[in-house]
Amino acid sequence: MxxxxxxxxxxxxxxxxxxxxxxxxxxxxxxxxxxxxxxxxSSRFHGLLHSGGRYAVKDPESARECIEENRILRRIGRYCVEETEGFFVRLPEDDEKYEQQWVEACSRLGIPAVPISPQEARRLEPCLSPRIKTVYRVPDAAIDGxxxxxxxxxxxxxxxxxxxxxxxxxxxxxxxxxxxxxxxxxxxxxxxxxxxxxxxxxxxxxxxxxxxxxxxxxxxVKPDRGTLIAFNHRLSNRVINRLRPPSDADIFVPHGTVSILGTTSVPSDRPDDFQVRTEDVLSQLRVGQVLFENLEKYRILRAFAGTRPLYSSDAKGRAAAxxxxxxxxxxxxxxxxxxxxxxxxxxxxxxxxxxxxxxxxxxxNIKEPCRTALEPLIPEHPPEKINEARRFFPSFGVEKAVARLGSNLDGVLNRLKQDNTARQLVCECELVTLAEIREVAAMDTSFCLDDIRRKTRMGMGTCQGTFCALRSVGAVVAEGLGKDRTPCGLLKDFLQSRRSGIRPVLWGSQLREAELMRAVYGATLNIDGVVRCERK
Structure with a gap:
């Protein structure tokens, strides 16, 4: 034992x-x-590293914790954090009295909230609505869960x-x-x-x-479901928060080349209540459109949901601390x-x-002090190691690969040196090489293609696995992944997991993309093994 x-x-x-x-x-x-x-x-949220501004008025204890930990995580987890900063934006229909309460609360809590003109805000973020009345800069950031x-x-x-x-x-x-x-x-x-x-x-x-x-x-603990929408565009370079009491669809968070809009707050009886409803997506689009007026013109990549673990004796949803x-x-x-x-x-x-x-x-009776706020999650890669990586990764993807790989960088570099075929890109959207797929497939915590996805972001880009899923199967099977599953079974499970987030947003460009995926795997490759009889 x-x-x-x-x-x-x-x-x-x-x-x-x-x-x-x-x-x-x-x-x-x-x-x-x-x-x-x-x-x-930890992966089913909008990816916002809070400055505390969202909770400054109604939940000051949480706000104070957020601004303190925000500063720590920027220091110890810099490869996980994109220092975007953020805007809090008030529209004409939002309460001016709440704005004053918010400014005073941020000041008390030590949360920097610097006012800038709407003209300056739109110069920095041209897609913002011209209707904005007031804007404040805060130290929000994006974080990869x-x-x-x-x-x-x-x-x-x-x-x-x-x-x-x-x-x-x-x-x-x-x-x-x-x-x-x-x-x-x-x-x-x-x-x-x-x-x-x-x-x-x-x-x-x-x-x-x-x-x-x-x-x-x-x-x-009361699970509380939140639905989020991922767009296939970076709508802004900063986190955009609506300056009003926390509500649905009032945060846009940029992540790499995409943006995430969220979120809803619906009490649930199940911690695994990840079902996305199309009506939740449509209602968020209507609300979010007041911040980005051309929102309906952007392609939605997928929708997903997660549950918050709210701890409270009686309050529910957004009322819970x-x-x-x-x-x-x-x-x-x-x-x-x-x-x-x-x-x-x-x-x-x-x-x-x-x-x-x-x-x-x-x-x-252990007296050893906590050191997690002092020591980085992974050691800083020396410049010579990054320069070596430039020999193998696409020039525009080196920093992305170094941040993503962390302590696995040495293993991937060794594979790249030993086998030229390992340099090929499996996932062009996220710039994931065959060497990286092989490296994480060999880990004892990898059992299926979704495990590979969570470690590498393979299949999380524009095509949502249409092309990279098939390419990755050979690599992961060669590493002994999913020994109890057939390659076809591994592939079907992965495609179905991607499909679950695409199904609620099947219109426009996303519908055409989904039909392409269906044609590739259903018609061309006949992944379902359907036998069709020819007419005589």
Whole structure:
């Protein structure tokens, strides 16, 4: 039986952040995730690194946490952050009194909010509506949730932390009101095993309540579904927030060559409520169009949804605070060794991890201070290494590849040096080489093409996998990925996962793109194996 001092449940930003903190303090820990890392909320959001401005008026505690962690993440996770800055924009129909409250709240909380003229704002962002009345610059930024999670995982591994994906905890064992271990089921094979431990940290995001129930305790987390829209254009170079109380469709976040509009807030009974409704997309487009009046002319790439893990005794939706809680169940339920962390935001994940690990350290009498705010997630690549990478990657994709690959850069470079065929691009949209596909396919946390996608962004660009999906299959099969699946099965699962986000926005350019994908795989390649009889 495997043993670890601490078992962490949940493979999002908070869970991997906790694993990293535990490992850096010398505590033996293993993280368990029921699917792939960053499968849940940490990748199903608008990718905004909050300045705190959004919460300044109604949730000052969250706002203060956001601006402090914003500065830390820019420093320790620079390869995950695009320093776009942001605008808060008021339109004629928005309340001037709220603007004054917002300005005063930002000043109290130390959030820089610098007024600029609407003319200057439109010079910097020409697509903005000419109807804007007032504009403020704030230190918002864009952050890549996938990359953040995997770089936390890589840093944790460097210090001895271990990770098991596709490992669902089905029972938290306790004897005489003390945690003694967990029972785990492999979600790919159905096999079960057990891990003995002294402490369990429940960091499962929207699943926190379900995980708590495995130990017989109640954690009052209410999943809240948010739908988001990805456009195949960079509508602005800055995050654009509407200056009004938080509501639907009032944030545009640029990511690389795309923009994400979000989000809705709908209470849900399920943590995996990822179903996107076309009516939610259409309603957001109507609201978002007041900021970008030509919005309907831009192609929608896909729509997706995630659930927020709101922690509150009674408030729901946007009325619930975005602060977090660390729950020591020894004090609340008399169950020693179980600690839950609930609520919060991706922007504050590191702080959540620090406060959670502090509780464990008190029990273990460990005095080692938290260093996660001081040490970068991955070491800075030396200039000579980046210059070497320029020999193999497209000149306009070097910085992108270096940021994405992180600690895997050396492995990919070695593959590129040894095999000239590894230089070919598998995904032109995201500039992903065959060497990179092979490198991540060989990782022990890769089991399907969607796992490759989350690590590399393959299939997340303009074509949504129309061309790169087929190209990648040979590479991943050669590395032994999905041994229990046929190449055709791997390909069909991947295309279906892409299709789920395309289906709610099937009109205009996206409909034509979807029909092209259907023609390539359904007609030309006959992926479904349909037998057609010729007429005599």
């Amino acid at each position: 495997q043993y670890a001092t601490v078992v962490v449940i949940g493979g999002g930003a908070t869970g991997t952040g906790i694993l990293r903190d535990l490992a850096m303090r010398g505590i033996k820990a293993v993280l368990l995730e029921q699917r792939d890392l960053a499968y849940g909320t 996938f990359r953040l999670v995997w770089q936390n995982a890589a840093s944790a591994a460097k210090y001895g932390g271990s990770i098991r994906t596709y490992s669902e905890v089905i029972k938290i064992e306790h004897v005489n009101n003390r945690v003694v271990g967990v029972k785990v089921r492999n979600t790919l094979t159905g096999e079960t095993d057990a891990i003995a431990c002294d402490y369990v940290i429940n960091a499962a995001g929207p699943w926190v309540g379900q995980v708590g129930a495995l130990a017989g305790v109640t954690v009052n 975005r602060t977090f809680a660390v729950i020591d169940h020894a004090k609340t339920d008399g169950l020693y060794g179980l600690i839950s962390v609930a609520g919060g935001k991706l922007t504050t994940y590191r702080l959540m991890a620090e406060k959670t690990v502090d509780v464990v350290c008190q029990y273990l």
